[in-house]
Amino acid sequence: GTQGFLAGWMSWFAHAVACSLYGLGFGRFAVEIIGLFAPAVHENAHTLTLIIMAVIVALFAYINYRGASETGLVGNIVTIAKVIILGVFIAFGIAAMFRRPDLNVFTESFMPHGIAGVFVAMGLTFIAFEGYEIIAQSGEEVKDPYRNIPRAIFLSLVIVVIIYVLVAVVAIGAVIVPAEAGSLPVWDYLAEAKEVAIVRAAEQIMGGWGGILILISGLASTMSALNATIYSSSRVSFAMGRDHNLPEVFGRIHPKMKTPYWAVAISAVLVVVMAFSLPIDEVAKAADVMFLFMFAQVNITLMTLRRRRPDLERGFFVPLFPWPAVVGFVTNMALAVFLSIETGRVGLVTVGWLAGGMLLYWGYFRGKEEMERPSEVIHEETVASVKYSVLLPVADEAHASQLARFGCLLAKEYDGEVLALNVVTVPPSLKLSDGRLFLKEGRLPLERVIEVARKMDVPVHTMIRLGRAVSEAIVKTAVENSSDFILFGWPGMSGAHDRLFGSVIDYVVANPPADIGIVRFHPVGKINRILVPIAGGPNGRLALSLALALARNTEEDTKVIMVHVLPTGADPTAGQARAENAFRHALN
Incomplete structure (x- = not known):
């Protein structure tokens, strides 16, 4: 729908812009390292940065086309190395601060740009926290996700905030503005250095080797971030192409490499175009605006799901709901609008991207999506029309026969049928039509019902249905088929202290589309x-x-x-x- 398209459209743009930022950062760090051996390159630093950026983006695009990815071991080594280098920088910085006769830099000219400057800084630094949502995206590969995903998100945020604050404090408190820079405040001196500001700080605090160490850390950081964002931006556009929210070319898979090669190539071109057309500071602002809009949408989604799907099992409940979500939405939107107004051209680009996307969706892709929407019912065998129908949701062979026996006894009384339903649950990471792969498993419990129904001479109607939630699929089937009675099987326990019979039965009982009976499974x-x-x-x-x-x-x-x-x-x-x-x- 519209919300899904908008989320994908913004995510594709935001990750592409972030990738441009990382590519430009890599190029600038590389120029600094080359300049250690050939100082003349600084005369054409900007041009050389763009060339290196284009080369490294093309390299990682090719790696993604080949299907190679950074392994967990390498990723952990790079991350640990970066944290150690920043720890050394912080330690030297704190020592340098204690050697200063005073620290008036933290009290003089406090908030030099006023409250507006604080809001701009909040918006511009938002991109530095982007990435922790990947923890949730990898939920299917996490052990005990209900417990570990919330902990990992909060722990990563705490660690990152501590590192960011300490780096900022020592950079402001330990750096002394050189005489040749004039009477600039230290924050303006570092701001003029832009992406190499921390390199300049390290050179002053730790000596020449400190700058080289930070440059190496910067190269490693931007390379890993570049690889991840090229991967994510291409996979977002691939998923949108597969779901007919973008041209079908985005959804094509290379026959040999088994990768979305067109999505990778087009996303890489978009990254390079962004980097060449916008200065690095505006690139960062554009990414910030898009990520702010995305996380505002996340808060809306939280409130919507809590209202529409209270039955979902959740590993973490937002305390004081809905106020944190309301505050998050308001602050994200306020910062996004404020940055859009303050940044001029980037604000226009952001608004233009959103407006263009919505026009494309409502004008073309929405109709295409509806035409290509896969059918939820992937198998159905019907009998002649009858006046009474008993719906039997069956999940496994072991209990299908027992449930079928009771269902047939009820159907026989009213000269009716049994409708045996098996729901194939398709996780959000898969396309709904991918559930067809489980068609064979879904047939087995239905065959047990058919056997019992034939012995008892009762008409049987079978159906396999795809769905994101079993409870919703059952309700939808009961309504569509005008079922008179729904007979559930129950193991005798709910699995949670706040459930009567379990998430599926409780959901249907709360708003029953028909009369309901529950059979406890035990030998009869x-x-x-x-x-x-x-x-x-x-x-x-x-x-x-x-x-x-x-x-x-x-x-x-x-x-x-x-x-x-x-x-x-x-x-x-x-x-x-x-x-x-x-x-x-x-x-x-």
Whole structure:
């Protein structure tokens, strides 16, 4: 839908712009290293930076085309090395700060650009925190994701904030502005150095070798980030092409390499065009604006899911909901709009990208998406139309036969059918039509139902359905087929203290599209007696009618026993009258 397209459209643009930023940073660091041996290159630093950027982007695009990726071991080594280098820088910086006679730099000219400058800084540094959402995106490969993903996100944010704050403090507190730079404040001196500001700080704090160390760390950082963002931007555009939200060429897979080669190539071209057309500071601002819009959308999604899908199992509940989401949405949108206005050309580019995307979607891709939308029902065998239908959601062979027996007994009473449904759950990371790969597994429990139905001479209707959530698929099937009764199987436990029967049954019971019965799975032989507790409530009549329907259609001489329980100390005469009244109400 519109929200999904907008999220993908913004993500593709934002990751491409971020990739441009990392490419330019790599090029600038490379020029600095080359300049150590050939100082003359600084005369054409900008041009050489762009050339190196284009080469490194093309290199990593080719690596992604080949299907190679950074292994976990290499990634861990690079990350640990970067943290160690920054730790050394922080240690030398703190030592240098203590050697200064005063630290008036932290008290003089506090907030020199006012509150507006603070907001601009907040927006510009937002991109530095972009990336922790990848932890959630890799959820299917994480052990115990409900526990580990929230912990990993919070832990990574805490570590990153501590490192960022310490680096900023020592850079401002330990650096002394050289005499040739004039009377500039230290923050303006570092700002003029732009992407190599920390290199200049390291050269002053640690000596010449400190600058080289930071340059090596910068090269490693930008290379790993470049590889990751080329991968993510190309995969986002590939997924959009596969879902008909972009031209189909984006969704093509190379027959040999098994990679989305067109999506990789087009995304790489977009990255280079961004880098050549916008200065690095504006590139960073454009990426910040897009990421701010994306995370504002995440807060909207959080509130929507909590309202529409309260049944979902969650590893972490946002405290004080919905206020954190509301505050997050308002602050993200406010910073995005503020930066868009302040940055002029980049703000226009961002608005133009969003407006262009929505025009393309509403004008063409929305219709294409609807035409190509895969059918949720991938297998269905029907019988002649009947007046009564018992829906049996079956998940496995082990319990399908037992559930089918009870379903057939009820269907037989009303000359109806059993509708055996198997739902194939397709994770969000896969296209819905990919669930067809599990068609064979879905047939097995249905075959057990067919066997039982044939023995009992009851018409059977089978269906395999794709869905993101089993509960929603069951409700949708019941509504579409006008089912009269839904019979669930239940293992006898819910798996959670706040569930009665489990997430699936509880969801359907909360808004039932038909009458519902629940069969607890345990070995059942002959059905000699059926006990029906009668309290006089509105469901007593239904319970008794079901018991009678079962009893009339069993092979045994089944008896139905009604029971009314009196509380301790109740008057026997009044209790007898109450029980007889409840029985009459249930029988009428």
